[in-house]
Amino acid sequence: MSAAPSYVHGASPKPLLGDTVGALIDRIAATHPERPALVVRAQHVRMNYREFHAEVERVAAGLLALGLTRNDRVGIWAPNRAEWVALQFAAPKAGLILVNINPAYRAHELEYALNRVACRAVVLPRRFKTSHYLDILAGLAPELAASGPGQLHAARLPELREVILLDDMPAPGTRSWQQLAALGDASALAHLHEAERALGFDDPVNIQFTSGTTGAPKGATLTHHNIVNNGWFIGEAMRLTEHDRLCIPVPFYHCFGMVLGNLACVTHGACMVIPGEGFDALTTLETVAAEKCTGLHGVPTMFIAELEHPRFAEFDLGSLRTGIMAGSPCPIEVMRRVVEEMHMAEVTIAYGMTETSPVSFQTVPDDPLERRVDSVGRIHPHLEVKLVDEHGRVVPRGMPGELCTRGYSVMLGYWDDPARTGEVIDSARWMHTGDLAVIDADGYCSIVGRLKDMIIRGGENVYPREIEEFLYTHPKVQDVQVFGVPDPKFGEQSCAWIRLRGGCTSSEAEIQDYCRHHLAYYKVPHYVRFVDAFPMTVTGKVQKYLMREAMVAELGL
Incomplete structure (x- = not known):
């Protein structure tokens, strides 16, 4: 008997909201x-x-x-x-x-x-x-x-x-x-x-x-319907009510703060509690304790910083019960400590992307702890997901395929850019995420890799092509490749391999300083190496995975 197809649909008795x-x-x-x-x-x-x-x-x-x-x-x-x-x-x-x-x-x-x-x-x-x-x-x-x-x-x-x-x-x-x-x-x-x-x-x-x-x-362009409903169903998964107080230290410019935070609260009449303009572990702990917050959001890096803070034990976090950890994979030991030491027994994991408003999968409080670490949960209400191979065929359950999603959450498109919109949203309105995933027999989804080359540094999305194109403006740079390497604190850090123009010399500090004056801090390459050539296939394609393996060996990661 053949395995069921990797297709899931979030059937739900709760209707979509029709609100602006x-x-x-x-x-x-x-x-x-x-x-x-x-x-x-x-x-x-x-x-x-x-x-x-x-x-x-x-x-x-x-x-x-x-x-x-x-x-x-x-x-x-x-x-x-x-x-x-x-x-x-x-x-x-x-x-x-x-x-x-x-x-x-x-x-x-x-x-x-x-x-x-x-x-x-x-x-x-x-x-x-x-x-x-x-x-x-x-x-x-x-x-x-x-x-x-x-x-x-x-x-x-x-x-x-x-x-x-x-x-x-x-x-x-x-x-x-x-x-x-x-x-x-x-x-x-x-x-x-x-x-x-x-x-x-x-x-x-x-x-x-x-x-x-x-x-x-x-410019991913989202509608009222996209973000109001995604905020509503995120809050439903967290079991929010008007009695909840959610501490939101994640940035508003990103869907995490704006939708998973603010809109999840407002759709349920809950209170948005903002600890400060930017993330600070101590301020967040002080805020949760003083405001008796019932929920706390963060990327794993933030939760680690809070747990490891020397004054952590001073704060009464007993009011906490829920929250969302998202942005990068969570180590199970961190999740255990969040549940036990921060009292967040109902903490959930969410997965999505800006173009889908953003959440497509989320765990719920009833899911076992292991499922809240080895998966990103099950499909959100009123959404569809299929995993496809390189020919667009749906793969069997348990096999990896590109995650495609369809439903109310898919963006209108990229602002004034029909060509690039058409590259990711097909004629049947499936959004092709570029992420490789596996869906098991119970419908739990695990993200296993990326077709796209994106680096996730402490919850910030870093796009190698953007950094590469900027570094090409440096007068000494002839060619450059940027990729991610593992990092115990941030999940990943960016590394730039650079071929210099003939007769030029440079240093890691010079390249980083050049980036620092023009790019956001999280885009500045953490590692810079100068090379004579890049590993290539016989057809001339750069093999970034070999560069990554070389850096892992060099750094002893």
Whole structure:
């Protein structure tokens, strides 16, 4: 008897939601007006759902009062703050498309992102840690200093008109967040409510950049329906209710913070608890204890940092029960410690990708601990997955194949890029993930490799092709190959093998410094080696797996 095919369907008695993001926050705020909605300790912000809803409406009305119109793009280039959460709900309420910009981006990446999707407005803080956001933007748009608010006309950022500064004092050419919210008066609110009536849940609402392994970053375009429902079913798997308080130290610019965190909470009337602008193990532990959080999110690297913190034992984490660990595989010993020492008996594992809003598989609290480590759980409700071979045929259960998913969660496409959209979404609307997986007889899925060459460093996706193309701009570099090598702390680190131009010499530090000035920190190659040639096949294809094996041997990994 032949094995069953590797096809699973998330049949569910729970229907999909038909809400837009605006309708969702209206409904939840009306149902749970006095329940806590948002706590941001670093900013001393505490709002219940009635207050949070009012802030969202003011900001949404203010955005329309600026002259922004339906489907205009609004960029958010900021770490985790209260304003990020408000804008996440305000922009779609106003019929605008929120563009998530990684706060680690530097000028080169920011310019590309803003222009690729033609952002009309961008929201940013003056600075965070060593990143001077306003200075970087002003470097791209020196015209800002001589502009009035809303009057920017920059040669390098031709579509950008509005700069909203997350600061009490606006700079030349900008508005403050307070000034934006103040525009949301009674007349503007009436305009907002009129504009909302024209919106549908299939409208685009969010653009997140993802590179794949070829070319420049692509703008995965997600709808209300995509992210509202994915947040709803993520929260269902966690068994969230309005009595839960979820600590969210993962970044909002990524689906992990925005969908698995914020939307999972809001769809269930739970409280979003934000420990700080960026991840800090001690601050996270303090926040969980002080706020009596019932859930905690993180990539394995974050949980390890919390467990290993010298003051870990000082904190009462007894309120915890659930949370999500995702982003990279979790060692079983780490999972055991999270369950036992952090009291997260119901912690779940999730798998997905930005293009699928993101979660396709998730474990549930009833799954045995071993299944929460050796698999990514079973199919999410209302989704389909099949595993196919190189000819597109469905493989038998237990055999590896490329994971393809179909359903409400699949993105509209890459923004203004039908060619690259067509490379991953076929005519039957299957999203080809590039991940190799195995589905067993019980429907549990294990990710066993990647067709794509992506590196996952501490939960951050690093795309070798993007780094390679940048390194080609170095005057000494003739050829370069970037690949991942195992790392005990981050899961993987990037390594660059470089062939220099004739007569040139360089150093690891020189290459890293060149990258550091132009790329986000996590994209800077951790290892750099100078070689005379790359291992090749007889047909001239580079064999990165041989480079990886050589580095593993050299480093004793």
